[in-house]
Amino acid sequence: MDYMNGPGRNHLFVPGPVNIPDQVIRAMSRQNEDYRSPAIPALTKTLLEDVKKIFKTTTGTPFLFPTTGTGAWESALTNTLSPGDRIVSFSLGQFSLLWIDQQQRLGFSVDVVESDWGYGADLGVLESKLRSDSQHPALLLVDGVSSICALDFRMDEWGVDVALTGSQKALSLPTGLGIVCASPKALEAAKTAKSVRVFFDWKDYLKFYKMGTYWPYTPSIQLLYGLRAGLDLLFEEGLDNVIKRHTRLGTATRLAVAAWGLKNCTAKEENFSDTVTAVVVPPYIDSSEIVKHAWKRYNLSLGLGLNKVAGKVFRIGHLGHLNELQLLGCLSGVEMVLKDIGYPVKLGSGVAAAAAYLSNSTPLIPSRI
Amino acid sequence: MDYMNGPGRNHLFVPGPVNIPDQVIRAMSRQNEDYRSPAIPALTKTLLEDVKKIFKTTTGTPFLFPTTGTGAWESALTNTLSPGDRIVSFSLGQFSLLWIDQQQRLGFSVDVVESDWGYGADLGVLESKLRSDSQHPALLLVDGVSSICALDFRMDEWGVDVALTGSQKALSLPTGLGIVCASPKALEAAKTAKSVRVFFDWKDYLKFYKMGTYWPYTPSIQLLYGLRAGLDLLFEEGLDNVIKRHTRLGTATRLAVAAWGLKNCTAKEENFSDTVTAVVVPPYIDSSEIVKHAWKRYNLSLGLGLNKVAGKVFRIGHLGHLNELQLLGCLSGVEMVLKDIGYPVKLGSGVAAAAAYLSNSTPLIPSRI
Amino acid sequence: MDYMNGPGRNHLFVPGPVNIPDQVIRAMSRQNEDYRSPAIPALTKTLLEDVKKIFKTTTGTPFLFPTTGTGAWESALTNTLSPGDRIVSFSLGQFSLLWIDQQQRLGFSVDVVESDWGYGADLGVLESKLRSDSQHPALLLVDGVSSICALDFRMDEWGVDVALTGSQKALSLPTGLGIVCASPKALEAAKTAKSVRVFFDWKDYLKFYKMGTYWPYTPSIQLLYGLRAGLDLLFEEGLDNVIKRHTRLGTATRLAVAAWGLKNCTAKEENFSDTVTAVVVPPYIDSSEIVKHAWKRYNLSLGLGLNKVAGKVFRIGHLGHLNELQLLGCLSGVEMVLKDIGYPVKLGSGVAAAAAYLSNSTPLIPSRI
Amino acid sequence: MDYMNGPGRNHLFVPGPVNIPDQVIRAMSRQNEDYRSPAIPALTKTLLEDVKKIFKTTTGTPFLFPTTGTGAWESALTNTLSPGDRIVSFSLGQFSLLWIDQQQRLGFSVDVVESDWGYGADLGVLESKLRSDSQHPALLLVDGVSSICALDFRMDEWGVDVALTGSQKALSLPTGLGIVCASPKALEAAKTAKSVRVFFDWKDYLKFYKMGTYWPYTPSIQLLYGLRAGLDLLFEEGLDNVIKRHTRLGTATRLAVAAWGLKNCTAKEENFSDTVTAVVVPPYIDSSEIVKHAWKRYNLSLGLGLNKVAGKVFRIGHLGHLNELQLLGCLSGVEMVLKDIGYPVKLGSGVAAAAAYLSNSTPLIPSRI
Structure with missing residues (x-):
């Protein structure tokens, strides 16, 4: 096929996918490997440990799903909630709309707080909704796709229960990793959440974490090495x-x-x-x-x-x-x-x-x- | 971290992920791009057209999910079936076990035909089950993860309704694409199937196919170019x-x-x-x-x-x-x-x-x- | 060792080596090959034919030396001149100084025309020198390292006898190819030129050109494929x-x-x-x-x-x-x-x-x- | 152009160029850089230090010429000898023939010791020639292109004066580096050697070594990083x-x-x-x-x-x-x-x-x- 080449570099200023460091492109330019050899679990172990740092959590449990941000959303919701559960969601831009649409299609009862686009979530409304629903076991789920690794975010300190991002955003990788991090409270909720899930189920991951082989199904070898290189650069900076x-x-x-x-x-x-x-x-x-x-x-x-x-x-x-x-x-x-x-x-x-x-x-x- | 290097090449003979051609590794060694520019839809169009050839279908509709084979399974099931629907499944090896487990967890009524491992599906049993369920609107779903692109497979001729594979198998790419192909009958079934789905929903893809932008969410730019290079090599051979x-x-x-x-x-x-x-x-x-x-x-x-x-x-x-x-x-x-x-x-x-x-x-x- | 990484891309605005197109980097990211197989001569043949276009010559003979611009200079001089031969050279900047130094060390009699830096060659002086040396068999040698492929250059039309460039300049490749193009008159002069030369000798190349194997010694496989990709981009633009x-x-x-x-x-x-x-x-x-x-x-x-x-x-x-x-x-x-x-x-x-x-x-x- | 693709990997068993480790290909898959920035001299310094180890020398001085083995030969000869100087050379295979041809064309007086191909150098003959030429200031020049980094070689212990190899041989890199290592005695000889040389002159390198900028002309950035990765692998093994x-x-x-x-x-x-x-x-x-x-x-x-x-x-x-x-x-x-x-x-x-x-x-x- 014909490509749409132009002279010089493409200047990539969409809000994602973003520019990848050459170090990451190099790290990913590689053959497949057996993900059941000792090498890949050893690599994965360092990634899971280090990925917690970008969420600023020491108590959270991260999952590296072979998916996109949309899949990460789905994983966050289906692992913590049961059909009919109530979600307070703020409608304030295109991606909040899409997440709300997903929440509704997944069978949750979504209490949508509308606001004009260009305004943030009205925290006063949230507070009053939470107060009126006293003794709620509310979980705080954060779509950090466009913020984590770029903006100040502190999962533990802020009491976030599930935070998530995608590899093609501030992490500066190709698309393909939906990174979800669950607090102990979220993991506990997952034990009773009745939403149907298999591919996105944390339980399967946790089983393989325990075995030390980490992967319930085949990961992208290239993205694992890419994530390693990307995290190394982030921590170096x-x-x-x-x-x-x-x-x-x-x-x-x-x-x-x-x-x-x-x-x-x-x-x-x-x-x-x-x-x-x-x-x-x-x-x-x-x-x-x-x-x-x-x-x-x-x-x-x-x-x-x-x-x-x-x-x-x-x-x-x-x-x-x-x-x-x-x-x-x-x-x-x-x-x-x-x-x-x-x-x-x-x-x-x-x-x-x-x-x-x-x-x-x-x-x-x-x-x- | 320390890598487990050895002299010379790794000899990769696991049943997947498999050896990637250098041409594909090269094609994938690239920057991100805006997937909303005209270049990516133009590329995607050729891929969707050409991917049908590996399924030997002219009437099927392919979907390139950013997922693994496990996700492709889930997409095949949830788009065509409603909770409680009956599935006849053959248990004859590890991956059939895993698919049956998924079918059960997704809420289908699975009629498991057990056979000793190392023996294929007993087609006589299948025939009698189908006959006894006369006037059934049965769909034929095929897990081709380890066969498509390697073994003789003819979707249209054999009347297959959903066939699927993963990029890291005979296609010889990295993991990350779950390729699902749906017959017209399967697409029709999707209109009434009540299984809950969002990330894996064909409907969203079909909407973007119609608009000519193809992607309901961000694809891996690298895998698209890799698939292009991989298909070019397959067709050349x-x-x-x-x-x-x-x-x-x-x-x-x-x-x-x-x-x-x-x-x-x-x-x-x-x-x-x-x-x-x-x-x-x-x-x-x-x-x-x-x-x-x-x-x-x-x-x-x-x-x-x-x-x-x-x-x-x-x-x-x-x-x-x-x-x-x-x-x-x-x-x-x-x-x-x-x-x-x-x-x-x-x-x-x-x-x-x-x-x-x-x-x-x-x-x-x-x-x- | 520690690398001197910085956030974001390096902005490379030295006058060489210059930015390489990603297409060229990809084309070069490859294994070695046997340069005596039929594949490399077939590739080389297209390169020699196409490289003439960047010199705007149809009668010239190009040589792709595994060297730098300095080596290309040496090849131009030693193949056309004998020790003691007179060269009129213009001293008008750092690289002219370096070439004059090379000319002197190679044993030629260099008539240096000095001019202030920042002024071009005084063509009037050149004309009078040529006229005073009537019936001279002068050859015109052009250092095009910083111009060919970027500025208007017409080897045949302007009667240039040897023109040369380096791969890391306007061709936008890595360093490693010194590209020299010789007019028929220059090739004729090479038959009698007495300067000592082996590595840079055109004669060895011409012998292998005749045999159709092209290379008297091992070329860089990677640079050949890179040159192919680079020329393709140049001609596309x-x-x-x-x-x-x-x-x-x-x-x-x-x-x-x-x-x-x-x-x-x-x-x-x-x-x-x-x-x-x-x-x-x-x-x-x-x-x-x-x-x-x-x-x-x-x-x-x-x-x-x-x-x-x-x-x-x-x-x-x-x-x-x-x-x-x-x-x-x-x-x-x-x-x-x-x-x-x-x-x-x-x-x-x-x-x-x-x-x-x-x-x-x-x-x-x-x-x- | 059409490439001569075949299914699966090429099995490269020519005696050079040889298989490149993926780590080296990755390290070389990179943009150009300013070779006058502090980064490249810092890298070069480690390379010159480490390259001595493959020659097993602590007193030698290495040079990384952007050339091939043939160029390395020429550098070894022209920096140590004057036209007419006598060389004892053994003719015992194709590459010895080529080196002898180079020696003759460079104007040395070559005393060729013929032996049947398939037999090594007759050291007895060498000894008698050296003895008969008493009080000779003989230098020992070794073509290690097919041996250094693969066979036992000990420059200092064996009293070798110039040893050389090429990057595409046992070092397992692309072609493009001619690596020459000179003993103190060879460096001394270079001060008086009258062979004409510029591109291959050690003197220019030594001048830039002293300045700490290392390169008299543009090196291949990619090969420097490739050499670094290759040496790292060699030392790891x-x-x-x-x-x-x-x-x-x-x-x-x-x-x-x-x-x-x-x-x-x-x-x-x-x-x-x-x-x-x-x-x-x-x-x-x-x-x-x-x-x-x-x-x-x-x-x-x-x-x-x-x-x-x-x-x-x-x-x-x-x-x-x-x-x-x-x-x-x-x-x-x-x-x-x-x-x-x-x-x-x-x-x-x-x-x-x-x-x-x-x-x-x-x-x-x-x-x-």
Whole structure:
């Protein structure tokens, strides 16, 4: 078949899948292996131990499902809940919609709290719902697909019962691992949860954990080595530094958006995301044209607005293995696209605003000092 | 972490995951991409069209799930059946046991036909069960994980309703794609099947097929390009030639086993598999010692006997991207292992028997004539 | 050993080695092969035929030496000249100095025409020297290491006798191929040239060309496949489009430099290079600090000023597999470095100037229209 | 272009280039880097230090030329000798012929000691020549291309002045590094040697060694990282174990040849090589047909007989990254080829002889015990 090659690198700024470090691509460029030899359990053991660090948990139990974020959601729900169980869910964006849809299709009773897109979950509503349902054995399930490994997240400290992410997000791997981490309380709940499940069942994993062979079915050898390499890089940089880098890149992006005279789809600063910025375009512009044009002319991949905000926003993903100059190249590209598409942007304005901030906040690379 | 390196190549003869062609490893050694750009749907379209060829179907609809064979099983069952529906299943080996377990846990009423391991499904029993249940709307679901792309399989001609395989088997890719193909009758059944499903639901895929974007959630970019490269190689060799090669390697293996004076766990010739040979060891030998020793001394990976035949058989996988001299190297290694472990084998005997057959049956490589 | 990892990609803007397309890295990620099998000569034949296109010659004979540009120089000289032969050489930059040094050490009588660095060869001087040496059998040898495949070059039309380049420059491969192309007149001269040579001798290659086995000694299998992939990409983009892209990136860089209020080391427009820009820094700045700082803080690799201009200039390489947003990311990085190092640059100024030009001149990517 | 693919792996048993470990292929699958950044000198420093270990020298100075073995030869000669200097060379095989040809073309006075091919150098002749030339300042130059890293070699202990090898031989890398190691006496000789040289001149390297930047011209970044990975593997296995493995594989090969009733081209046991075995075929067989057929039918790459022994011998290379079962697969293939080509071999006979020896001599893999 014909590929759609362009000169130079693709600039990948969708909110996932994200840029993979070359070290990870190398680690994954390998043959299959017998996953029942001693080598793969030995590797898996280090992964399970180390993956807990990205959830900031010492008491949680992680599962590395060969699936996507959607599968990780399903695993979180079906292992802890029985059909008819009540879930309080916040509808505040496309992926919350999708998770709610999954919750309903899996037979749970979903109490959907609607909010305008661009606003976060109203914790006051949550508190009152929890209070009114006194002596509830509520579990806190967190979709961390776009946050874990990029934003501050503390499973133990915050009392999270199930947290999950996908390998193609801030972990900067290919798609294929749905990583779910369960608290002791969640594991306990799993013993009585009646939702039908086999592929996503924690029980099978726990059985093989006990045997020390770890895998109830065949894992991707390549993703295991890739995860090893990815975690090594994360720990070398330091998880806190990784989070700071995301803060830096997110802030820089928002400064650029403001300099262009455009609005962030997220209304309040407290809800800003350091992993993705949804930019609202003026009514006379179709944001999907921006995304198409960026790809066709500048080899720049931006995210579409989805569902309610289709045509109205485009998204700049700034998570994962990414640095300042990559982002500035992207921002410069967005400026040219905006100009091409008819928005009166001053070229260089967003880049200047972002660079002014970055030149004050970017640390030296520790291995090179 | 420390890796368990050995000199020279690993000789991978487990029944999966299998040897990956270098062309596929290369094709997969790549960055992530935006799966919503026009490039990935264009690629996916060719894959869905071409994957039908390996099932020998023109009327089937394929699904490329980011999962394993176990997930593909679950997708086949939950999309076509409702809880309580009756399944006739044959219990004749470890993976049939696992599938039956899944069927039971998913809430189906499983009519298990027991047979001794090493014997195939008793089709007479099946026929009488079907006849006694007259005017049944039975669907034929086939677990082709260890056969499709290696053995003769004809979905349309044989009236199969759902067939499935996994990428890490005869397709010779890494683990991560569960490939399910549904007949029109199966798709029709999916409309009324009441089993709970979301991640594995065909409906979501069909919706995105119609839109031309193909993916309800993020696929592995790398596996898509890998599948493209793998299919290109299969078609270059010719699917019929691939099947003949498996017949050749399977026959050669069985000749070697006979020459060693050992028995095939499969009793009748009509049930011999050209993808794996389970070799029965004498009672005074623990077959798991053979597997351990092969790996520790000769960098040879063999399959353990599982469950009922644990300790009693070891398995030689001879499927996927493999040729005559690779197999002969393996057989020679098995001979040395048998000798080491105390079985009185005549070194060279199995290799000689296999080579005598192969030197009469191996064709010239077409691209080199 | 410890590697000097940094977050995100390295931004490689030295004038060589340059960014390699992922397609080439993939093509080279491979095993060794027997170079005496029919496969390698068949591959080599296509390479020799296609490599002539990048020299724009139909009558030339190319040689793919396993060496660097320095070795290619030596091959060009020793195959065409005898010790004591006179060479007119222009001293106008670091690499001309190095080539002149090589010419002298190889025993030729070098008539060095000195010019200030930053000025091109004075063709008037050359003409008068050639005229005064009437009936000379002069050969025209061109060091195209930093130009061929990036700038307009026409071997046949311009009457060039030996042209050469290195794989790690505009061809965008790893270092390791010194590509030399000889006109019929040069081949004729080689028959009588008395310079001592063995490894670099064209005669051995021509003997193996005649036999159809092509290689007098072992080539790098990986570089041959890499060259194949690299040429395929070049021809897909179109050599003329590649040259236009270099013009575009070179122009954009110079516009940025001017916007920063800095000077191009190259004095006259007619001598501007579209593959590298040497930027003169103010006397109070040590340009080597710019290069160090860029690498330490922004993962940006710039070129040092060499020899006479050490400390006075830094170089931005803009050749090879590179696009607009990569360059803009680099320019934005240079701005931040200049600011960090104490030069009063207006952040965004160079990027704005470059982007204004690029947004008017960048074509759509043909495969995506 | 069309590639000459075949099913399964290529079995590479030419005496070079040899099988590359996957770890090395991975390490080399990478982007270019600025070789003037601190990272590459830091890497080079470890390489130069560690490469001395494979020569077993502490006083030698290594050079990593971007060239082949032929270039390494030229570097060894031109840096230590002046035109007209006398060399005693032994003519005893194809590569000695080629080196003698190079010596003559480089202008040295070569005293060729002829011996029948298949016999080693007559050390008695050498001794008498050295004695008769009393008070000679003779240097001992050793072509270790097919031996260093595979056979016992001790530069310091044996008083070798220049030793050299190529990366595509026992080091198991791609072609592209000519590794030359010079004793202090050789370095001293280089100061006065008058042979013309530039690319291959040690002086330029020594100048850059002193500066700590190491490279007078651009190295292959990929080969440097590949060499690092290759050396790491060698040291992990242990150089002495690597040598023992070569002894084992060489011995096994010779036992197979004897079992087939064929003769080793090397007459005396003391001259047997543990890296390659040249097998003499009966007069009624053309050995080049064996090589062709092996490649066309069994994807097996064997070495041709060259020059005087063309058509009379074929060669089995058994050096580099290779283990027992790979060799046994090859030997089994050779048996089938011999049968196909009309030689009355008993299938399994050579494999049995080799396996009998190997099953007694192969150690457990240390990392797996």
